[in-house]
Amino acid sequence: MSAARAIRHHLLRPAASVGLSALAWAITGVRPIWMGSEPSERQRIYFANHASHGDFILLSACLPESERQRTRAVAAGDYWGKSRLRRFIAEDMLSSVLINRNWTEPKDNPINAMLAVLDQGDSLILFPEGTRNMGDEPLMRFRSGLYNLAIMRPDVELVPCWIENMSRVLPKGHFLPVPLLCRVVFGPPVAVERGEDRHDFLKRAHAALLALKPRLKGDRR
Amino acid sequence: MMRETTLLIAGLAGVLTLASIVAAILTFRAPDRKNPALVNLNQRILAWWVMVALIAIAFVFGKDGMTVLFALISFAALREFVTLTHTRRSDHWVLLAMFAVIIPIQYWLVWTAWYGLFTIFIPVYCFLLMPAVTALQGDTERFLERVAAQQWAVMLAIYCVSHVPALLTLQVPGFEGRNLLLIAFLIIVVQGSDVLQYIFGKLLGRHKVAPSVSPSKTWEGLIGGVASASLLGAALSFLTPFSPIHAAIVAFLVCLMGFLGGLVASAIKRDQGVKDWGHLIEGHGGMLDRADSLVFAAPVFFHIVRYFWTV
Numbered sequence: 001m002s003a004a005r006a007i008r009h010h011l012l013r014p015a016a017s018v019g020l021s022a023l024a025w026a027i028t029g030v031r032p033i034w035m036g037s038e039p040s041e042r043q044r045i046y047f048a049n050h051a052s053h054g055d056f057i058l059l060s061a062c063l064p065e066s067e068r069q070r071t072r073a074v075a076a077g078d079y080w081g082k083s084r085l086r087r088f089i090a091e092d093m094l095s096s097v098l099i100n101r102n103w104t105e106p107k108d109n110p111i112n113a114m115l116a117v118l119d120q121g122d123s124l125i126l127f128p129e130g131t132r133n134m135g136d137e138p139l140m141r142f143r144s145g146l147y148n149l150a151i152m153r154p155d156v157e158l159v160p161c162w163i164e165n166m167s168r169v170l171p172k173g174h175f176l177p178v179p180l181l182c183r184v185v186f187g188p189p190v191a192v193e194r195g196e197d198r199h200d201f202l203k204r205a206h207a208a209l210l211a212l213k214p215r216l217k218g219d220r221r
Numbered sequence: 222m223m224r225e226t227t228l229l230i231a232g233l234a235g236v237l238t239l240a241s242i243v244a245a246i247l248t249f250r251a252p253d254r255k256n257p258a259l260v261n262l263n264q265r266i267l268a269w270w271v272m273v274a275l276i277a278i279a280f281v282f283g284k285d286g287m288t289v290l291f292a293l294i295s296f297a298a299l300r301e302f303v304t305l306t307h308t309r310r311s312d313h314w315v316l317l318a319m320f321a322v323i324i325p326i327q328y329w330l331v332w333t334a335w336y337g338l339f340t341i342f343i344p345v346y347c348f349l350l351m352p353a354v355t356a357l358q359g360d361t362e363r364f365l366e367r368v369a370a371q372q373w374a375v376m377l378a379i380y381c382v383s384h385v386p387a388l389l390t391l392q393v394p395g396f397e398g399r400n401l402l403l404i405a406f407l408i409i410v411v412q413g414s415d416v417l418q419y420i421f422g423k424l425l426g427r428h429k430v431a432p433s434v435s436p437s438k439t440w441e442g443l444i445g446g447v448a449s450a451s452l453l454g455a456a457l458s459f460l461t462p463f464s465p466i467h468a469a470i471v472a473f474l475v476c477l478m479g480f481l482g483g484l485v486a487s488a489i490k491r492d493q494g495v496k497d498w499g500h501l502i503e504g505h506g507g508m509l510d511r512a513d514s515l516v517f518a519a520p521v522f523f524h525i526v527r528y529f530w531t532v
Contacts, residue, residue: 029300031500171310178316179296181304181499 008092016093017068021061024054028169028182032062035212036188037159039064043123044157046071047146048184049139049209050127051167054177056096058166059125062184072097072117073125074110101130111148118153128205134172139210142202150192150201160187160205162212185212222399225460226280229405233273240266264504272502272511276408280401284332287386287404292328296320297508298516299378301498305489306370311360315351319375323347327383334390343380348372377516378509384519391523393462393530402460403526406468407475410454411518412511414476415483417453418446435487438480447476462530471525475518482517486510 024030032039048059056073063071077098080090090096097117099110114124126149128142150158162185170177190208192201244266248259279286303316323343330339352368388403422442430438454472458465486509490498499507509516 029499029501165304168308171313174313176317176321178303178313179300179320181300 012092013095014069017060018065020057020094021068024057024061027177027179028058028165030058030061030182030184033183033185035185037186039067040157041067042157043118043121043155044071044159044189045118045124045126045146045149046159046161046186047126047128047205047209048161048163049133050129050131051133051163052170052172053132054166054170055127055163056094056125058163058182059161059184062186067123070121071123071125074099074114074127076101076131078102097124111145111152114145114149115152118149118156123156124149128202132172133167138213139206142206144198144202146205147192147198147201154192157189158191158205159189160209160212161185162187162209162214164214183214185214187212222402225399225402229402229409229460230277233409237266237270237273240269261504268502268504280405283401284386284389287389287401288328288332291382291386292324294508294512295324295328295379295382297499297501298382298512299324299374301501301507301509302374302378303370305493305495305498306374307363307366308370309360309362309367311358312355312367312371314358315354315371318351318354319371319379323375324379327379328386331383331387331390336390339383339387343375347375351375381516381520382512384523385515387523388526391527391531393526394532396462396530406454406457406460407519407522408515409457410450410472411475411479411514413453414446414450414472414479415514416446417449418442418480421445421449431484431487434484434491438484438487443480447473447480450476471522474525475522478518478521479514482514485517486513 046059048055056075060068060071060073073094073096075090075096075098077100080086080096081098087098090098097113099113100108101110103109114126117124126146128146129140130143130145131140133140146158149156163182164185165180165182168178169180169182187208190205196204244259244262248254248263251259275290279290282289299319303319308316327339327342330342351371355364355368355371385404385407388407389400391400391403393400418438419442421444422437422439425441425445426437426439428440429436430440430443451469451473454476455465455469457472458468461468463471486498490496497506498509501508502511505511
């Protein structure tokens with residue numbers, strides 16, 4: 001391991017992980033709500049709703065420190081790989097898995113990059129909507145990656161995580177966060193049932209995630 | 222001042238020690254130690270130790286410490302308030318300005334003792350400019366509701382709270398250099414009244430004051446709590462420029478305002494469908510759950526002292 005890589009690996013990443021989690025807490029007071037699952041050392045895919053660049057920092061801030069170190073977010077290469085600064089933040093500081101959303105050749109299939117990370121023993125944070133949700137519906141249709149990963153690595157637990165309020169803290173097009181209280185609700189794991197097809201599973205996973213959305217009076221949140 | 226400070230800290234530590242011992246005995250004797258009421262009582266007392274320690278540290282740093290402490294309290298309270306209100310993406314700049322511009326300016330005005338601007342900065346300038354910025358964003362959906370909620374947020378969480386450290390800017394003849402004790406008097410009387418209302422309410426509470434707003438506020442709690450807190454105020458008159466009689470009257474008024482603050486906060490929470498403002502203070506809820514009475518009491522206390530005791 002070269003010196004530069006060793007520094008990145010042993011100093012920058014842990015420091016960035018602790019620093020960003022502390023920052024997320026200072027701004028949003030973020031709290032995990034474990035409803036049907038518990039913090040665990042099991043290898044997992046955390047799948048969550050996505051409306052803000054801050055989402056995966058918030059989610060990873062809710063994990064125990066040791067889990068946070070080995071949990072990596074899947075991020076879009078066409079956005080995070082665009083400039084050197086973005087790539088530095090995404091890859092070196094946050095150790096995200098950058099994937100190519102606009103692939104054509106089978107060898108470029110982003111599932112290979114995700115499988116490689118899972119096979120190293122790391123956990124993933126995945127946003128199955130595929131992009132940030134800017135519309136009025138609370139959760140968009142899921143892409144099929146979640147199903148494919150579940151079929152190919154059946155031992156990995158799939159945990160739905162509802163991220164609350166982050167889209168108000170850091171909406172699209174803004175880079176300064178407004179301090180608002182956030183929570184991340186972790187629900188009971190879902191698994192592909194025997195004989196269940198892609199469409200049915202994705203629908204069920206979608207419903208499991210949406211069920212975690214808090215229902216308060218009206219939309220006054 | 223040294224003598225009063227020592228007495229104060231010894232007194233508070235004594236009361237908290239007593240409370241901790243009583244709670245420990247109650248827990249030890251209880252058939253079910255996991256009883257939610259007991260767990261909550263123990264959490265509340267522990268949180269009181271932390272809060273008293275934080276205020277004591279700010280006390281040591283004098284004006285700087287108090288200004289920073291209450292700016293942070295405003296930050297936490299504002300965050301809780303805004304989280305509960307309806308906001309839209311187009312409100313982003315106004316919301317950001319509330320935290321990043323209005324809080325620093327208001328507390329800078331406190332720190333520099335610029336009374337003229339301190340009293341009108343939020344009720345005049347922010348009042349007019351915030352909706353103007355919102356209108357310039359061009360989004361009129363639920364406009365009045367959004368603008369009104371923003372006004373309430375800055376008035377309660379910043380303007381009212383900032384009157385606590387502003388007590389340090391008052392010039393009371395014969396009381397020079399001792400204004401920190403006014404803050405101690407206000408906080409002890411108002412928070413003491415909250416605790417005493419809670420105790421009287423738990424022990425004797427039968428008749429609810431406003432059952433549709435808050436099930437926990439009873440006439441027995443209100444009368445017992447405010448009366449005993451007024452006596453507490455009289456007993457603490459040695460901290461203040463007030464005579465014991467005047468101290469009791471002032472304490473009575475601020476406790477009444479504190480009660481009204483709790484009532485209004487309950488009405489807002491009920492309207493928004495939540496039980497607590499947040500989870501910052503273990504056992505108590507959010508910052509506003511603890512500070513709602515102080516929010517209403519501080520400006521009134523400030524103006525009573527300013528009108529009757531300053532030149």
